[in-house]
Amino acid sequence: MNRPDLASAIRRLDYYIRGVAAEIVPHAYFARRLQHLRQDLDRLSADPELLARVDYCNKLTVGELHPIDAERQPTPWDGSRYYYDFMETRRFFDPSLRCRVLFGDVRHIPDQPTIVKSRPIDGDNRNSILLKLDRLRHFKLHDDPYAFEEKQPLAVWRGNVQTLPWRQRLVERHYDNPRCDVGPAPQAYGRFAAKPYLSPIDQMRYRYILSIEGNDVATNLKWIMASNSLCLMPRPRFETWFLEGRLIAGTHYVELRPDYEDLDEKIDHYEKNPAEAKALVANANAYVRQFLDHRQEKLVQLLVLEKYFKSTGQLP
Template sequence: MKKTGLATSFIFTLCATVATYVSQFGSVRSPRSAHFLRIHENMPHDTVKRLKSSEQTFPGDAERLRMYARSWTDFRGYDEFLSNAHEEMCHVIRNTREDAPHTLFNTVQFLGREHLEKCVSKYPYCADALSFFETGINVDRLLVLFGDVTENLTHLPFITKARKASSGEGILWPLNVGRHFTPMALVAENDLPWKDKQERLVWRGKDTGCAGHRRVLKVKNLFNSTDARVDVAFEPQLLDEANSGFARHHLSRREMLRNKYLLALDGNDVASALKWMLYSNSVVFMPKSRFETWALESMLKPYVHYVPVASDLSDTSEQLDWAKAHDAACQNISRRATEFISNFIGYATNSGMSRDQRIKRAIVKAYNDAMGQIMAGFSPESCDALGEGAAQVC
């Protein structure tokens, strides 16, 4: 009898949930959009906003530390792991350019403060990486990667601007801050109130880099769209000749912000414009990002911080229909995205790298602890017996 009562209660609750959904959205969607009801984080905004607020709060320092440094926060090296780490250290040492570290991209180097100081005026990564030496904790040398593509080194605690969200390779650190964070400070002078924006989806970007082919396929899908609300194209500058037919005129940030809907697409890593887009009064449309940086993009939730679209952008018009029908919900998504990314607005100023010192000191300590174990049994002379090898980056 009790089981029957529980089953009846469950069915009643399920029916009520579906009835509420239908009353808000008209009907349960087609199989192509069945993801709307599948799991918690893919629920529409009107459902998400009723979830307890603790699920939407910004993470505290301890959680951020775990996300940035992953398993390096409690590293305990065993013999086989340390042996692999020593092989990777040989690869790194052979590749390091102490006299000109800024000339090597997408490859981990082993650098001291004095090496980074040589390139501070030549390359923004050098100045940002120097902040690792400025937390008050002594660091001998730093394993660091300059560039967009994370090298396939799984046994070393190198710092990197970005990594695949599905991997734990590298320790995230705010690098190339000027390109990724500074534009947030320019949003206010170029933005419009939500009510004054046009109901259009816009994107401009490049096709360069290892991930360029992914963008090409996506842009091709939308470039010739018959939906007048869609304006997606490559920038004409520095465009591969084969893709020149998919270019349109440049759009300034001010011109883009005249529109309610901004498309963000991964390139070699997270879209460089994503942070200022989230900070704006517009709402971001994007496939779930495959990457994460210091801004914790892997914590962004669909229908909470952005409007999701399929990885091939095939449901873009359908999602624009949803957005038009739920204008207030989209405005709230935009507000919540701004609240989230506002936690990093300090990095848009010259004093940005002095922020988050408690977290950064914990990362530096974890790095020192791990490197102490790795270097204790390492001899650079042993590298002579190893082959050159090369880590794959693209």
């Protein structure tokens, strides 16, 4: 086991130990902690920027009744990482409060207010309430050891393409492109052989990293935007706690056509205008920083879930 694998294993072990240990702590302990946090919650509620973030994750209107059917309590067997992430916020509130939860890659909008990891960006998505779920996979960031100028002036991408036509288009169009290192991994796709695995740090050797959605969002988007490389991608269709729907093309990332026909053109432009590229990278880094304050993240999630209980008529 190499050092990155060992570090990941230790991180996962610590995550599950903490999650299991919290299960045996009485609710009264978390109820008291919630009261101690009330002043901080009130302060966040008075911050227009953070309040806008809460209202973006939970678009239900307090004062309007949004009824929900009774739902059984989720268990670790429904998806342990989702469960422990959900319970990290849920256990602060009265266990008798009802909450609809849908784990996994959610691509549709539920018919009742439901806690989800992901939702469609377009349309009326009020019934999809975002919490920071599956964070062990989606919010794993890495320190970039390379300055933008030191990186190879190429675009890179690796990923599974088997059932995803939008990823297949990328491989078909740019597998043999000398301006790119693009390929399927870990499995081959048709005549396109699988390319060697590249870790996030390996991919950071390139100036341009492609972020292509999978079943819902692109898992690599967060660490790309935290790096010194420039993120290139089509306009996102789904969003998570990372609020992909708030990203602005030409400010936080470079937008590509869905057929990727303009990839060479985009690379040429930013090779000729490196200052523009570095400005976008700086904006992306600044966007990521709002998710790095762990205490603030906890408080925002508490406000999102508290608003859920109020909007469904369960809290005054």
